Amino acid sequence: MVKDFVDRNQDLWKGKKIFVIATMGLFSGDGAGILARRLQKYGASITGGLHLKMPDSIADEKALKRSLEQNKELVKVAEEKIEKAVTAMKNGKAPQEGLGFLYHLAGLFGQRLYFYNKTKRYSDKVKIDSHKCVGCGKCVGLCPMNNLKIEQGLADAGDKCTMCYRCINNCPKQAITLLGKNVVMQGTIEKYI
Ligand code: SF4
Numbered sequence: 001m002v003k004d005f006v007d008r009n010q011d012l013w014k015g016k017k018i019f020v021i022a023t024m025g026l027f028s029g030d031g032a033g034i035l036a037r038r039l040q041k042y043g044a045s046i047t048g049g050l051h052l053k054m055p056d057s058i059a060d061e062k063a064l065k066r067s068l069e070q071n072k073e074l075v076k077v078a079e080e081k082i083e084k085a086v087t088a089m090k091n092g093k094a095p096q097e098g099l100g101f102l103y104h105l106a107g108l109f110g111q112r113l114y115f116y117n118k119t120k121r122y123s124d125k126v127k128i129d130s131h132k133c134v135g136c137g138k139c140v141g142l143c144p145m146n147n148l149k150i151e152q153g154l155a156d157a158g159d160k161c162t163m164c165y166r167c168i169n170n171c172p173k174q175a176i177t178l179l180g181k182n183v184v185m186q187g188t189i190e191k192y193i
């Protein structure tokens, strides 16, 4: 979805100086680099990059699950890292995380070759439990891909999901799943700050 956003607004980037921040659950390789290269293609100049480890957003699987306290600590560490990065930028030494060639290789072999195919396979796999859904429409407004709609009083999913997990983390009835069968732990940033 970020790629789509950059492409659709391609006239905005020419001549802009951009510092790229990428968040990740565990490892993103060159998350900042992917976006940086795309922005450069449209004429932006990249001043630096920062990778921030954040709480896991996969709400319906046990993968990467941390306690509330551990997640709060992760967010605190991320905030401290941002403060340090700002100081470094002011001193003319902006961090360059995710931007070099080695990051590129790590992202390609450690992450993308596996995850690109995986996400494609799941683009039409969002499941809505019709016994739990009350048709409130909250998920529809949150989906960045316009992949959800209300039909006959219930949420319905299409085939454009990018596995962002916003709907799953925010459904008040825990009616939505994707990788797993049940929601294990919903996470939103408000819980951690
Ligand atoms: S947020 Fe949950 S309850 Fe509300 S419409 Fe979506 S799936 Fe149904």
Ligand code: SF4
Binding pocket: 126, 142, 143, 144, 145, 146, 147, 148, 157, 160, 161, 162, 163, 164, 165, 166, 167, 168
């Ligand atoms: S996880 Fe939910 S909100 Fe995110 S793209 Fe898929 S359907 Fe939309």
